Amino acid sequence: MRVQDTILVPQIPYFHTNSTSPRQLAKSMISLRSYIQRLYLVRCWQEYKLLFFLAIIFIGAVLYGHKSSCEVTPALVMGMYAGREQRSADDFLVITADNELLDLHHTLDEPRRMMIYSTLSAFYQAVPYQGAPAGEDPKAPAIRELVRKHPYMRLLSSHAMNAKEDYGQYLPWLLQYIRHSVKRDIQHLGIYQLHVHYDKQNLPVADYRKILYELESPHTK
Amino acid sequence: MSWSLPILNRDRAARWTFGFAFFIFVYRLLTHSLVHQMQQPVLYETDFDYTYWLYHLTGVPRLLADNKFPAWAFDILLLFFTSYSWATSGRYRWAVLCCAIGWTLYGLIYNSYSHHHNASIIGVMVLPYAFLLQKERKFRLMWEGFRYFYLYIFTDAFIHKALIKHSLFFLPNGAEFIKTNQALFMVQHPDSLLTELYAWVITHPMVAYLGFLTMILLQGCMLIGFFTRKWDRWLFWIPILFHTMNLLFIDVFFYELLILNLTLLPLSRTSDDGK
Numbered sequence: 001m002r003v004q005d006t007i008l009v010p011q012i013p014y015f016h017t018n019s020t021s022p023r024q025l026a027k028s029m030i031s032l033r034s035y036i037q038r039l040y041l042v043r044c045w046q047e048y049k050l051l052f053f054l055a056i057i058f059i060g061a062v063l064y065g066h067k068s069s070c071e072v073t074p075a076l077v078m079g080m081y082a083g084r085e086q087r088s089a090d091d092f093l094v095i096t097a098d099n100e101l102l103d104l105h106h107t108l109d110e111p112r113r114m115m116i117y118s119t120l121s122a123f124y125q126a127v128p129y130q131g132a133p134a135g136e137d138p139k140a141p142a143i144r145e146l147v148r149k150h151p152y153m154r155l156l157s158s159h160a161m162n163a164k165e166d167y168g169q170y171l172p173w174l175l176q177y178i179r180h181s182v183k184r185d186i187q188h189l190g191i192y193q194l195h196v197h198y199d200k201q202n203l204p205v206a207d208y209r210k211i212l213y214e215l216e217s218p219h220t221k
Numbered sequence: 222m223s224w225s226l227p228i229l230n231r232d233r234a235a236r237w238t239f240g241f242a243f244f245i246f247v248y249r250l251l252t253h254s255l256v257h258q259m260q261q262p263v264l265y266e267t268d269f270d271y272t273y274w275l276y277h278l279t280g281v282p283r284l285l286a287d288n289k290f291p292a293w294a295f296d297i298l299l300l301f302f303t304s305y306s307w308a309t310s311g312r313y314r315w316a317v318l319c320c321a322i323g324w325t326l327y328g329l330i331y332n333s334y335s336h337h338h339n340a341s342i343i344g345v346m347v348l349p350y351a352f353l354l355q356k357e358r359k360f361r362l363m364w365e366g367f368r369y370f371y372l373y374i375f376t377d378a379f380i381h382k383a384l385i386k387h388s389l390f391f392l393p394n395g396a397e398f399i400k401t402n403q404a405l406f407m408v409q410h411p412d413s414l415l416t417e418l419y420a421w422v423i424t425h426p427m428v429a430y431l432g433f434l435t436m437i438l439l440q441g442c443m444l445i446g447f448f449t450r451k452w453d454r455w456l457f458w459i460p461i462l463f464h465t466m467n468l469l470f471i472d473v474f475f476y477e478l479l480i481l482n483l484t485l486l487p488l489s490r491t492s493d494d495g496k
Binding site: 071074 | 248249252253254258259260261262263264265266267268269270271272273274275277278280329331334335336337338339340343346347358359362363365366369370373374375377378381386387388391393394396397400401404405406407408409410420423424426468472473474
């Protein structure tokens, strides 16, 4: 099958710039018109205006996202993994269930891992140790500043953060989720911080681990 | 080469899109991440993303995720509308609309409650909307729009790495990506063959960098798609290779995004041109 080459940015037509012939000029104008008509946005405008406006909104959201670092899904900003940093050490959160390591290392297990470790990491940033009076979303100061500068954002941002009291319910939820997702009747959950440094060859070496939170089963029901 | 990619028409595109969505549903079921499997989560993450802010302002995620019955009902309906749209090749707009909205809500719920705004689910969140359009010409325009959206995802990442943050030219980056993403695995599984492989690559930073450079340049190749469709048969394989290498070395699972690979397949016209 021959693929019709209707494209976003077609090849720019050849112009007879040194020609003064009216016929050549007309030919060039026709090819320019044909070029413009093949542009995706022009075709959207001609055939389906709603899609044209959606495309414009998307492009606007992408530009805004790049300028402000505030995304508007699905206009994603894909630059998040583009760092330039050389790490000498890292801290990882690890979980033991009844004194056994909860090992969800397989990449295919990513959705479940995210539900456990990504939420735990967020909780740890808000409530760094057991017995802390209350948690606070790490982005709270930035949102307060945003609302101070732009008061019209108050309503939109009103549910952008967790309530402080919600943090107290997290660990029981985590235990319940792990019990259901690994299908084991876990009685005791231990959450540790594992410190790793990178040696001269850049390979990870585990240094120590310290306990952060502990939870017993009765909390769940 | 003589081989070519399969040619889609609207019906086949619908079959493959909703079929892919069905497999995503099964994958999510097996990895305990459907709404009813979340066990009424309490904390969510909206990041600095106004879509998520608006979504949580409506109270819909709480309504669906906080109670067992709505969560079960949502998942069952999502499965039903996905299967029905697959079986009918997306001919019934009400079913397609319910399916598309369902996947959008699911993506926002999962990304919120997993505290990770994962781009891999974005494909199934948007692509089903194309089948709301019954007229061939409008459908083709929309489908083409999703093709550009897919190309944008890779191109934007390339531009950030090459032109904005210049991480492409940072030699330690290849080993750094593997090191930081696999450190926990290497520490916990010192005898694994994969640990040996990662250790070898990390201790040969030029090899790691060449791998990293290749991956970024492959992302950059997707830029070609903005100028011509003739290369789509080659571009089609780039995301598959890219996500496979990510899975092996960076511990990231992005195969769900491959639903948008369908937009790189040639699309033939049906007899009705929708005029």
